Each structure stands twice: as C-alpha cells, then as structure tokens.
Amino acid sequence: MVRPRPPVAPSDGPGLFAGCPELIGTPATYGREEEIFGEGEEAERVYRVMQGAVRTHKVLSDGRRQITGFHLPGDLFGFEPGETHRHTAEALSGTRLLIFKRRQVERMATRRAEVACQLWGLATRSLRHAQDHMLLLGRRSALERVAAFLLDVDQRLGGTGTFDLPMTRRDIADYLGLTIETVSRTITQLEGEGALLRTGGRQVSLRRGRMHRLVEV
Amino acid sequence: MVRPRPPVAPSDGPGLFAGCPELIGTPATYGREEEIFGEGEEAERVYRVMQGAVRTHKVLSDGRRQITGFHLPGDLFGFEPGETHRHTAEALSGTRLLIFKRRQVERMATRRAEVACQLWGLATRSLRHAQDHMLLLGRRSALERVAAFLLDVDQRLGGTGTFDLPMTRRDIADYLGLTIETVSRTITQLEGEGALLRTGGRQVSLRRGRMHRLVEV
DNA sequence: CGTCCTATTGAGGAGTATCAACGTAGGTGG
DNA sequence: CCACCTACGTTGATACTCCTCAATAGGACG
Known part of the structure; x- marks a missing residue:
C-alpha cells in the first residue's frame, strides 16, 4: 500500500498499454475475493487495474499469509521474469481489469525501447515499495x-x-x-x-x- | 541474500555492461565497510560487482537498520527510478566494482531494447527476492x-x-x-x-x- | 429477526528483545 | 613473539511486545 501511484494514468485510454496503441487489452471484471491468478500458475497474462482494487500475496503451507501489495486503478501487475506466477492475485471488491498477452508485451518490449523502459520503471517502483516495506516488516x-x-x-x-x-x-x-x-x-x-x-x-x-x-x- | 544469481556472468568481459560493448565501466576498489553511496545522494552511477560483496540497507533515525540485499559478483545495483538513492551501499570486504554512468545506461536503454529488457529483468528478479523476503520478515x-x-x-x-x-x-x-x-x-x-x-x-x-x-x- | 462475517476487548502465554557478563579471535605495537 | 586491545560471538536472566485463545459486540443481508 505504500507504493506511490505510477505515472501511468488510467486516462491513457481504455485499450492502451502504457501509451502504446498497438497493445489492446481485453476488459474483464472480477467479483469480491475472486482469484485472478494463483501462485504456480503459468504467467501468460499481464493486468492493468481500471477500477476497484487487487491484492497480491504469498502463503506458507500452514496458512500464514503475507500480502505484498495492493494495486489500485492505473497499476500494472502480473509480470514475472520466469514462466510461473510467484503470487496469488485476488480482487478486493468488484474490479475491472484490462488483460494483455504477456508474449505480446514482451515482443513489443524487444522492438520498442520505450515500452521496455516503462516495464523497467514499473518494476523499479515496485522494488522501491518492496524495500520500504522490508524496513517496516523487519524493524x-x-x-x-x-x-x-x-x-x-x-x-x-x-x-x-x-x-x-x-x-x-x-x-x-x-x-x-x-x-x-x-x-x-x-x-x-x-x-x-x-x-x-x-x-x-x-x-x-x-x-x-x-x-x-x-x-x- | 536470497536472490538467485542473475544470468549476467562476470565472464561477460571486464568492461561490458550486460553484454553491451558500447558501455564500458570504470573499475574501482572499495575496502571493508567502505561506503559506495549513501541514502539521499544523487543516483548518477550504476555498479556491477566483479569481486567481493556489497550490502545495501536502509536506516531509521534511531539507528534501526534493515539490510535489503547482499550483492555478489555479477550482480548489478544502484539503479533508481528517481534522482536519489533510496539506500546506502557498503562493501562487505575488499571489493572490486565496475562503475557506469547512469545517464549513459539510460540513453542506451532507450535506443537498444535488449538493454532495456535486461534492466527490466534485473529489476524484476530483485523484486522477486524482495517479495520472498517480505514473507520471511512478516510471517x-x-x-x-x-x-x-x-x-x-x-x-x-x-x-x-x-x-x-x-x-x-x-x-x-x-x-x-x-x-x-x-x-x-x-x-x-x-x-x-x-x-x-x-x-x-x-x-x-x-x-x-x-x-x-x-x-x- | 436470525445468521454470518467482521471487529473489538480481555486474559494469559510464547517468542524475541534487552541488558549484562563472559569467551574468542584477529590485529597491533612493544 | 607475545601481550594487549578491540571487535565479534555466545550465553544467561529478565522484560516486554505481540500472539493465541476466548468471549462479546457490531453490521450487512437474507
């Protein structure tokens, strides 16, 4: 929750990925507590919050849970460097998302450096939030x-x-x-x-x- | 410390940045406990560990400290989305680094998508480590x-x-x-x-x- | 109005921090 | 080369924060 909103506003347009008109997202809605993706599942999609809120978390086998972040409108989530998701993502309330194909985004990133830079910026901002949160959790x-x-x-x-x-x-x-x-x-x-x-x-x-x-x- | 080694091996070559021959780093050595950069300083350089080890940490005003990561040979650190460092970095022991100009790397990233993708991959791997560590610290x-x-x-x-x-x-x-x-x-x-x-x-x-x-x- | 879920409050206990003493290792100067 | 010094590490006694278990209260919804 500490993470500042990224500069990618939802007003970029309904179907746009980070201002890139070639990438059109598919709209989807999720109900309260509904799972968007689960830990271990193949990471083939990338999501952008349009309305509502999403939480991502990790769990231990005995049920202990750590929420790693809340995602509000404008936020992107679901990126993974590997093949599978390292988190579970669930809608906090009725939530509208835009879904993108991960391969498509990655292909675009290899062609258009500004897309890759945006991905880097997003990951780095998330990283900063995570590091602030480590200080909070540890100390x-x-x-x-x-x-x-x-x-x-x-x-x-x-x-x-x-x-x-x-x-x-x-x-x-x-x-x-x-x-x-x-x-x-x-x-x-x-x-x-x-x-x-x-x-x-x-x-x-x-x-x-x-x-x-x-x-x- | 939990972060897996990134696939960028130090054997990429002594002066190379992530396999990009246009970016030549400046070698530097740091002694035990020597500060490499401090929290709040302008983030104008990017570092790659060649030998030794580096820790990055954040501190509260009363001295409570949280180490957010250890960096071993091959690792890159010092990237920031903003203008200033959010951490302090110090050498654990005698340590050899390669120093790159941040602006130069960013300019290269805007021109060569594969460099930007590498930056994204690095940030995402660090993020994964940070999220694993949040679970450890919280639960x-x-x-x-x-x-x-x-x-x-x-x-x-x-x-x-x-x-x-x-x-x-x-x-x-x-x-x-x-x-x-x-x-x-x-x-x-x-x-x-x-x-x-x-x-x-x-x-x-x-x-x-x-x-x-x-x-x- | 009852049911279910969420939130609050209380009592007691577990786990980790704090304070303190002692042991050990590595480096320095005599 | 040895003795000292300092930093690091271990162990003990005690305190305190936060957790666990339990009971009660408040809200949303049928």
Missing part, C-alpha cells in the same frame, strides 16, 4: 506499522485525512505482518492518544501531525 | 529465518553444504529482522538439533535435509 513496531499504513492509505486516497479503509482487518494484518487483534488494539490505542477518530464503519479521520510524529523517519 | 519465526538464510548462502556459495559465512552476526540480524543474540542462539539451537555443525570460525556445515524440513514451503 518497526506495531504502532509504527499501523500509523505508517494509515498515512499511506490516506495519501493514496486523496490526502484529505478522512477516508474509508478499503480492506478488512485481516488484509491489513497480513500486509503489516501482524494479527487482526493487534491491528484492532493498535487503532484503539491511536484513537486513545488522539491521533485518529473512528467515524463509523471503516471510516477514519487522521490527525496527521500526531500520526507523523509516531512514524518519524 | 516466519526466528528458526525458519536463520535456516532459510543458511540454506540460501550455501546455495549461492556453491551448494556443498560447508562454507564460511561472509558476513557478521550483525549483518545477518539486520537482514533477517532479528537481534544478534537471537541469531546466535538460533544457530546454537540448530546445532543442538543436529541440523548443522560449527566447524571453526564462521564456517558451518549444514545437514541440508534437516534444514529443509525446518523451512518447508
């Missing part, structure tokens, strides 16, 4: 994790300070490497310290100054 | 982390099962999101369970069957 407390997460969601949803969390406590917990109980308790604690207000349902209103002080560098 | 126990780490180092150093750890306990701890004491205790525990032998200094000899059983999926 931050539960309070810092939740505060950083809430600030990030706020920013991605417009930065007004008041918003509805688009995911469940389970998703948040599996993204932050915590349990749902710890997430819940931490939000309660943040409310007790006056760093946020719960204004009904999943809506929260942040005191961004106080929140930032909890995260610091 | 694995200390025992699993250390066992996975040792198996990975063994594999990267030839897979014989017996090797010298090329980094200190502090580096291991900061890579695995643990403390040096926990790393030390966990290695002792692994020895007690007959999953490895300490054969003097930093050398260890793994019982890979037992180690693998501890890591599973």
